[in-house]
Amino acid sequence: MTVFKDQTAPVLTIDGPSGSGKGTVSTMLARELGWHFLDSGALYRLTALCALNHGIDLDQDADVAVLAEHLDIRFDVDNGSVFLEGDDVTRELRTEKTGEAASRVAAYPAVRQALLARQRAFRVEPGLVADGRDMGTVVFPDATLKVFLTASSEERARRRYEQLKGSGVATSYDEVLSEVMARDERDSSRAASPLVPAEDARILDSTHLTVEEVLETIRADLGKLSLR
Numbered sequence: 001m002t003v004f005k006d007q008t009a010p011v012l013t014i015d016g017p018s019g020s021g022k023g024t025v026s027t028m029l030a031r032e033l034g035w036h037f038l039d040s041g042a043l044y045r046l047t048a049l050c051a052l053n054h055g056i057d058l059d060q061d062a063d064v065a066v067l068a069e070h071l072d073i074r075f076d077v078d079n080g081s082v083f084l085e086g087d088d089v090t091r092e093l094r095t096e097k098t099g100e101a102a103s104r105v106a107a108y109p110a111v112r113q114a115l116l117a118r119q120r121a122f123r124v125e126p127g128l129v130a131d132g133r134d135m136g137t138v139v140f141p142d143a144t145l146k147v148f149l150t151a152s153s154e155e156r157a158r159r160r161y162e163q164l165k166g167s168g169v170a171t172s173y174d175e176v177l178s179e180v181m182a183r184d185e186r187d188s189s190r191a192a193s194p195l196v197p198a199e200d201a202r203i204l205d206s207t208h209l210t211v212e213e214v215l216e217t218i219r220a221d222l223g224k225l226s227l228r
């Protein structure tokens, strides 16, 4: 694999649990800064989907890691589509089934290692906004600015519930809340790259903030670094 050695481009890392709003905030910031965007969760989802498509046992970490190393993927930045082995998998990537499988494969150190160089290759001029769980702690420890975006589990469950209801999925708030709490527990208690803020991250609690307020705070931090 070609590894770009452009380790001088600025990087803004946005880590945090699902439902914290980091996906929305990172895509908006990447767009307004004109920087590249890394959705690292999509790489774990693509690995999981590829394993499911090829009938690879998700319990076999070494086999899954080989797949991760050789993933044939393409991101269409203009319309947000994602291709796996030439097929458009944009919708499939977001299903609960893929998310569940992604969470399992993301716990394997060999899989995380296999995806490391691919993630670092996104760091090219004029800059990168990297969205994930371990962007500031493991993948880009020397990032220019690190944000850890969080929100209470109740608020994140409420956001997820509204989103599912809006797309016609039959579920209850209590069910979504228990899923959110179970996922949090798994992501933060795993041995490999657990979900923890980097020591030098700015911790932003979005429970009572609008997206615009979160954006304003990060813009102000970027301004102090003369990055906008």
Ligand code: DC
Pocket (backbone or CB within 6 Å): 018, 040, 041, 042, 044, 045, 099, 102, 103, 104, 106, 107, 131, 132, 133, 134, 135, 187
């Ligand atoms: O953010 P997401 O829901 O698309 O992430 C899918 C899974 O991948 C989720 O279980 C967390 C995991 N993940 C990770 O372990 N490290 C990252 N940098 C990004 C996602």
